[in-house]
Amino acid sequence: MNKYIAFDIGGTEVKHAVLLEDGTFIEKGKYRTRRSNLNQFLTDIILTIKAYQTNDHISGIAISMPGFVNIKTGYTEDAGAITILNGKNLKTLLETQISCRVEIENDGNCVALAEKFNGNAIDCKDFVCITIGTGIGGGIFLNDRIFHGHQFKAGEIGYMLTPGSRTKDEIWSDNGSTSSLIKSYKQYKGLDKKEAIEGEEIFQEAGSNAEVQLLVEKWLERISFGIFNIAGTLNPEKILIGGGVSAREGFAKRIENHLKQQEEWNFIKVPIETCKHKNDAGMLGALKHFLTQKECVT
Numbered sequence: 001m002n003k004y005i006a007f008d009i010g011g012t013e014v015k016h017a018v019l020l021e022d023g024t025f026i027e028k029g030k031y032r033t034r035r036s037n038l039n040q041f042l043t044d045i046i047l048t049i050k051a052y053q054t055n056d057h058i059s060g061i062a063i064s065m066p067g068f069v070n071i072k073t074g075y076t077e078d079a080g081a082i083t084i085l086n087g088k089n090l091k092t093l094l095e096t097q098i099s100c101r102v103e104i105e106n107d108g109n110c111v112a113l114a115e116k117f118n119g120n121a122i123d124c125k126d127f128v129c130i131t132i133g134t135g136i137g138g139g140i141f142l143n144d145r146i147f148h149g150h151q152f153k154a155g156e157i158g159y160m161l162t163p164g165s166r167t168k169d170e171i172w173s174d175n176g177s178t179s180s181l182i183k184s185y186k187q188y189k190g191l192d193k194k195e196a197i198e199g200e201e202i203f204q205e206a207g208s209n210a211e212v213q214l215l216v217e218k219w220l221e222r223i224s225f226g227i228f229n230i231a232g233t234l235n236p237e238k239i240l241i242g243g244g245v246s247a248r249e250g251f252a253k254r255i256e257n258h259l260k261q262q263e264e265w266n267f268i269k270v271p272i273e274t275c276k277h278k279n280d281a282g283m284l285g286a287l288k289h290f291l292t293q294k295e296c297v298t
Helices: 038-053 089-097 109-118 180-191 201-205 210-234 251-257 283-297
Strands: 003-009 013-020 025-032 056-064 104-106 127-132 136-142 236-244 272-274
Touching: 003 038, 003 127, 003 283, 013 038, 013 283, 025 038, 025 180, 025 236, 038 210, 056 089, 056 109, 056 283, 104 109, 104 236, 104 283, 109 136, 109 236, 109 283, 127 210, 136 210, 180 201, 201 210, 210 236, 210 251, 210 283, 236 251, 236 283
Parallel strands: 003 056, 056 104, 127 236, 236 272
Antiparallel strands: 003 013, 013 025, 127 136
């Protein structure tokens, strides 16, 4: 069975692995993203590829990354947190230095591809994946395939306008992301903006602090606003929620409770579930994208 190298490029770290065609992980690791210098960034990827190639014959390189990715060419008009790739073509930059074919897909789309591959959307032809983290991203599956949009910008659901808790805070990524919850918590506690706070700390304190609990519930309500809009616009078979916070027990149910407060939800409601794949979703989805592109080429 052929082996492939997959990368999940994030603003903080780059996860990488060797996988078989069926999605089995053979080996994996990660390193911190050096995103201030393009040459350093490329060198880290190339050295990782060469290290894997010393032990295995590699049939291709699959990459998940943020931004507007043209899957046909590899060009990224905007690469999110990886600003050194704005207006660059990572596929071409790598293929000129290695002997393998490279395929690249947007990270939100990769999460959806992973769930379709062997996750909680195997039997779905129409579904939406939402990833909640520093911002909010997503992948849209329509008619049994990823919907990319005319300029490869479909699924950028974090740009959706939703009611926020503060003035000029009406983009969903700014009021429904985990970072927005942390921001609200710091304001409530009078903490310095630079102080490191994890979302888990807030959830733990919410168990004994009614005001923090209210902050969390208001945040969940803001998440529900975006989900309501997606359900009413696309009427998918289900909506899947991913991102680190989604691993909390009963997370999807709590959001659904807020949706039920909207009378119109009775007319447009769809099942709300969490994603099966967590930290490996980007790499697994990148592999699925590579295999799909391979079929198109051959």
